[in-house]
Amino acid sequence: MTEGEFDAALDDALALANEAVPTGARRDPADGRREPASGPFGPFDPYGVDRPYGGRDAYRASGRDDARRAAPDNESARRADPGNASGTSDTPDAARPAPVDPPAEPLDPAPLAPCPWPTARDLARRAAPGPLPPEKGPLGEALGRTLAAPLAALTDLPSFDTSAMDGWAVSGPGPWQLDAPAAAAGILAGHAPAAPLPDGHAIPIATGARVPAGATAVLRSEHGEVRERSDGRTRLYALRPAPPGQDIRPRGQECRRGDDLLAAGALVTPAVLGLAAAAGYDELTTHPRPRVDVFVLGDELLRHGLPHDGRIRDALGPMLGPWLHALGAEAAAPRHLADDPDTLYEAIAGSRADVVITTGGTAAGPVDHVHPTLRRLGSEELVDGVEVRPGHPMLLARITAHRHLVGLPGNPLAAVSGLLTLAEPLLRTLSARRAPAAYRTPLWSSVHGHPRDTRLVPVGYREDERYGLMAEPLHFHGPAMLRGIAAADALAVIPPGGGDRGTEVDLLELPWPADWSPPAAGQGLTGGAE
Known part of the structure; x- marks a missing residue:
């Protein structure tokens, strides 16, 4: 069994090993008890903050540097078609589009792959030199x-004294002589008063209208009564007191x-x-919002209809555009590319987006062309594999000084993991968005951990008498599954070794509000199998 097959089998076993717990009502996180985080990686910002890490020395000491992909020995081999042993290409260089900018200087030495999940997020956050120009x-x-x-x-707001209610502008104590018939409209919004209001007088006024000079208050319509006097004059009487300033929004309030x-x-x-x-x-x-091109890779993907003949529906194309928009990006319609190295090279080299996102092709299989294409482009790989499940074969590369590529795994939930691990911090820097507040919430039920990697598990919020707001792990959280994340409030960050009920874990909240509805039968950890 290869290492990749072992990891996949281990992921499946961990997904099936979680305990069965009924699904509860999901609550607004603002209603629960959530405190600033301090987690297994030190002070925790789930969207990436500076913190000390072990770096290269820690990886060398662990012996895990053996997994790093060997790079070609010479520049010509790096830029050549990976399938051409001679190091030459059948397509003339002049016929191929090239990146606009020269490759950037390295920000920091990239850690040996795979790197810890917090390290990967921090590298992604610092990959771009800063926000896009205003x-x-x-x-x-x-x-x-x-x-x-x-x-x-x-x-000034408001820019003049404004009536806060329909009624009458009055001057001084009542009763007041009306300067307009009872049926008259008086002063309307958008119209300036014709003259100052004399003491002892009143005039009808509408909400938002400019209060005339001399007015001391506005008497609401329901608080006044108009009476005809025997001398033919009309008087306004207050049914409730109208103290100075009542229902007037003063200029500059x-x-x-x-x-x-x-x-x-x-x-x-x-x-x-x-x-x-x-x-x-x-x-x-x-x-501006960063521009993103999305390239969906895979000859096995269908864009319409039911799966058939070994082919499956593309779930990432419809999902990534709206998700990227919620993260602050402007994503073009996804392009579906065949499993062909030249097609991928031309698409990436020809893109003028700030960020290119690919799905699939990040491993080392016979049709996984992302790594060879990045070498062919002369790109700098900043992250090549992350210690996280699902989604460990994700990658981040700098194509030029101001253009980056995020390679997502092809499995849907693994792609979501890559999106929130690498794309979100990078896009946040480019768009100058602030990091969301970090939260920790107790687990509703125990979650088995990976022996060495962080796990990202879909959770829903649930109220508990002892702990307050809790994170309930949802069922259907295998790398190829979207059923759990579709009903989730957040992703729980489960450190290596897992966590028991009541253990506080860090949360990655999803970037949109969601009205809760009860999960379908089998959605919670009870009553269904993956």
Whole structure:
């Protein structure tokens, strides 16, 4: 049995060994007890922070450097077609597209493969030199980007004294003489008052309208009564007191011109767009979303219909685009490529995206062409294998100074693992997004660990009288399965050796809110087999 076959069998055995526990109601994580993390790798940020690691010396001492892939001995062999023993290529170099930028200088020496999961995430976070250059554009194009500069108010908010209610603007104590018939509209939003309001007078006013000079309060419609006097004049009486300032939003109540409303790095949400518009902005300066090309590899993949004749449906193509968008990227429609080295080379070399993501082809099988293609491009491999299950044959490479490639395994859940391990930290740096808060939550039930690798296990939130919010491991979490992650709130980071019920583990929360619905029969660890 090869090492790869042994690892696959071990993964399957671990997936089947988890204890059966009923699935419980999933709760909003904000309702539960979650504390800042401190985990098996030291102070824990699941989205990548600096921390000390063993590096090369630790790997050499462990004897695991034997697994590292040997590199070609000369430059011509590295750039040649891997299937051509002479080191030459049938396709002229001039006919092949080349990267725009020259290869970058190495950031740090890459650790020997495979590297620990926290190390891989930290390397991915630091792989890019910094965020993409800021761009100025219309408000409608800024959604999902991050502010490149503080958002300062261009005007007072509100910019004038405003009525907070429909009713009457009144001056002084009542009763008041009405300056307009009871049926008149009075002062409407968007219309300036014609004249100051004299003491002892009132005039109808609409919500959002500018309060006239001289007004001391706004009396709500339901709190006033209009009466006709015998002399033909109309008077307004208060059914409740109208103290000075009542239901008037004073100028500058929310902010004054020049006030900093949001700091640089804030994510532009729909509410931020509204605030920017109210504060006087037509354009915003933001860091753009990184552009991503997705190449789905594999002759066995179908894009339509049911599996047949040994071929299977492509699950990653439909999933990766929306997932990348949620992570702050702008992903082009996935391209499906045949298992052909020249096709893959031309696709990667011709891409002008900030990040290229491939699925499958990261191992060393007869049709796994990602590693040879990266050598052919002269790329620098930053991560070649990660000590994580599922997904250990993932990789990260620097194609040029400002372009990177993330190689995801072909199995669906393993690809998700690679996406959150390597792509998310890289995209976060490029888009200048802040790292989400790190959380630790107790396990609802015990989880068997890999002897040496971190495990990422789909979990749902569940409430417990003793522990509060807990993470319940979900069933169907094998490398090729998506059923567990589809119903999950997060991925639990299970250290080598596993964890018992009540053991606090770090969480990778999924990048979208999800309305909970009960899992289908067999979804929890009880009542189903993988």
